[in-house]
Amino acid sequence: MSIAEIGGPVAAVRPTVRTHHGDEVVDEYEWLRAKDDAEVIAHLEAENAYAEERTAHLAPLRQRIFDEIRARTLETDLSVPTRQGAWWYYGRTVEGQQYGIHCRAPLASADDWTPPSLTPGVDVPGEVVLLDGNVEAAGHEFFSLGSFDVSTDGAFLLYGVDVEGDERYTLRVRDLATGDDLADIVEGTAAGACFSPDGRFVVYTTVDDAWRPDTVWLHEVGTDASADVRLFHEPDERYWVGAGFTRSEQYLVIEAGSSITTEEYLVPASDLRAEPRSIWPRREGVEYSTTHAIVDGEDVLYVVHNDGALDFELVRVSASDPQGQREVILAHEPGRRLLDVSAFRDWGVVSYRRDGLARLGILSYETGRVDELHFDEDLYAAGAGGNPEWATPVIRLGYGSFVTPGTVYDYVVATGEFLLRKRQPVQGGYDPADYDQRREWAVASDGTRVPVSLVWKRSFGAPGEGVARPVHLYGYGSYEHSIEPGFSVARLSMLDRGVVFAIAHVRGGGELGRQWYEDGKLQHKRNTFTDFVAVARHLVDTGVTAPERLVAEGGSAGGLLMGAVANLAPELFAGVLADVPFVDALTTILDPSLPLTVIEWDEWGDPLHDPDVYAYMKSYTPYENVREGVQYPRILAATSLNDTRVYYVEPAKWVARLRAVGADALLKCEMVAGHGGVSGRYNAWHQRAFELAWLLDVLGLTEASTDA
Known part of the structure; x- marks a missing residue:
């Protein structure tokens, strides 16, 4: 009997009891957190086998979508060169190769500000290949660059590589005259390392056990990493640390920031071992960022801040x-x-x-x-x-x-x-005039107007005029992150099949200013979910779509949104796609030993110490609120085993609980990948084709050909 015939893998029930604020919770599936347990790996592999078996009939559609993405993409291409120092820097992609190739070519003259027009297949005079991602990735299932910087004089390349997906990078320095790497190797760094302006030093950060960037280091090129100097350490677990040089190359700026508070420090680039000097001492709730300029011969800082200014103001200081x-x-x-x-x-x-x-x-x-x-x-x-x-x-x-x-x-x-x-x-005769876009407004339960963006192919008619259309509704709504109206080649495979793509710009995002964010976080987090439901109802009520023709998607914190709306309004959606979903948020935020938990208290609240926050989070966390007797939409959860931001265990537990109450839920776990999914463009296209084919299957469009 196949896995599909028995309804999918059945996770063993092994109750774990946790008690907080007098509330006892029995968690049947917490044992799935043991990543190194062979039984856990076997369960994840069984889930993958089940997902593959359940979607095997979509293999031809997946291949068609992949082929469409590939056919629309100019696979051998070059980026627009960027001037830095005496060189133009640009990237190449080559048909059949997964990763980009980083190159440079010399300026024609010091006054040359017009980037050379590069043509695929035509040699670039003086081209130098700095780093070929395909060469570096050889022998690895996963490859990601977290740092890439060239010294100001153009002599050395700094690059950081992750081959696991856990966002811990190994730094190396390459002599660009010889093409050879120096002996310098720094393990376990965070992303974003850079050279000092004189090229003598590398500034990088490392993370603590909770994956929080907490320390800034100074490495002298040509020396052993054991001699590196600690420039700055942030002991407060709520704060992330980062560092970079001003464009003027006069200062190193070190930033320590939580979700609601910032403190930045200046270090003169001429004396990097000097004591960092605080720009403005941290004050709870005050955020700011600085940039250095020279105005009338005076060194000044432009500071964007929210001290008494909800939507921030700009000031200039010495x-x-x-x-x-x-x-x-x-x-x-x-x-x-x-x-x-x-x-x-x-x-x-x-x-x-x-x-x-x-x-x-x-x-x-x-x-x-x-x-x-x-x-x-x-x-x-x-x-x-x-x-x-x-x-x-x-x-x-x-x-x-x-x-x-x-x-x-x-x-x-x-x-x-x-x-x-x-x-x-965009290959294949793409014409922007064949598509249209608009913004409209839904009304939330409290009367708030919520913006909705839509895009569609004109040949199918405008949404809301005629029959209900299949709609793919996307949402996020956290961390003041705004979802922009950007272009997507992969999305064309949906639009050309008559699907309308929509974005619900819900509270918790940043689309309408700081208050829009404040009204969707902490004890107002439910607004994020009810806004999304209001947008879905708006699309149904205005005749744009119908529940059986509506699918929803969100990832990470947007995956929490997906889980929440599946509980709140399951009748509104035919299917829900949740990518690396933060669906077991309460369990995670209760454990300060887990990566990012303490930092996240400013976004979600601190349920460990505050019983009101605990009760509020418990009322909406998707895993906690899966219910029996509910007709859930079809659900696909996608995750990665090595994700350090949202552990694989959250969607694994969620799917186990959903399946236990009879929901049609699939889990697809990439066994060598991180929070962003697989690496390599062809791998990413295959991954996206899998997801889009599943959405089209839910919408009943697997047999529909594209509208030319």
Whole structure:
């Protein structure tokens, strides 16, 4: 008898009792946490076999979707070069190869600010391959770069590699003149290591037993890691630590930050062993970020902060006396959520959100005025990136929308001109005019208006006009993270089959400012879930879809959202896809020895010490609230054995409990992967094809051909 015929693997019931605040909980499946137990591994492998058996009929569809993604992707391609020092840096992809190849070519002259136009298959004069991910990944099932930096003089490459998926990286230094690695090897680092401006040192961070980056180190190139110097250590378990150099190369900035509080420290780049100097002493609930600039010959810091400013304001202070007088540059404006300021030699770039969209503006140091950049579409995503040069005359921008593929511009600050450098090629005759997008608003149970973004293929008709359409509804809603209206090649396989893709911009995200986030965290967390349900009801009530034609998806904290709405309104959804889902949140947040738990108390509350938080979390945590007698939608949970952010055990326990009450639930566990899933682009396409084929099966569209 097959696994499918017996209804899937049955996890043994081995009750574990936990008691908090006088409440006794019996957990039948906590034993699945023993990752090194052969019985646990056998159970996960049985779950994988069951998922494969249950979805075997979808193999042809999975292959078609994979082939569609591949056919639409220009597999041999090059990125737009970025200028740094005397070189243009860019990446290559080659058909048939999983990983990118990092390259550079020399500038034509010191005044050369126009990136060379690179053509696949055409040699680039003077090209040097810095690192070939395919070579480095050879012999490993998983490969990820967590650090990649080239010294300012271009002589050395720093790179950090993870081959397990646990986000612990081994650092190495490569001599780019010879192509050989130095003897320098630093094990167990966090991501984001970098060279000092003079190239003599490497600054990196390490994590504690709870996977919290807590210590900043200084490594001298050419020496043994045992001689590395500890620059900074943060003992408070609520705080993460990171470090990086200002674009001006004058300072190292060390940041210690919790979810609600920040403290940053300056260290002169000329004396990295100097005692870090606090910019503003930490004060509970005050967040800030700084950038260094030189204005009229004076070293200054631009500081974005929320001290008495819910949506943040921008001030300027002296770098030598940052706790002195604050000059307000952009006063707090409710509804305009200031995010960041990047300083360049002659001006700054301000990032902010307004009316649910990301915005960019050029900051004049002299006047304090911000000139906003304008784009033609009503829904779009835009941001500055890839701008390492201090004295650049242009700003590199990324732009896209649901219908416009990812686009790279250089914005000429002096003239206001947008120079198109590249638009993501979509093979097979893709025409943006064949698709449309819009934003509408649902009304939550408390009267709050919740934004909803939709994209669809025009040939099937506009949503809400005619028959109910199949809808793929996505949500997240935590950590003030905003879900942007970006382009996806893989999504075209859904749109071309008549599916409408929608995003519920629920509270807990950052789309509508800091208050939108505050209203979806801690003791307001249920708003995240009820907002998503309200969006689903809105789509049904307005005729866009029907419950039997509606599937939902979310990952990580968005996976908690999926589990919660499956309990709250199972009748609204035909299927739920939960990626690396945080579905056993209460068990995790009660255990301060687990990775990230103490840090997470600022986001979810501290149920270990506060009985009210305990009761509130218990009322919504998906695993705790699986019920008998409920007709659950079909559920697919995807996880990774080596995920350090959301342990595999959470979806494993959730699926076991769902199946015990008769739900149709599948678990797919990648045995060599991390929080982001498998590595390698072809592997990732296969993984996504598996998920999309399952969603289409739930929607009854497995036989539907794409609409050309």
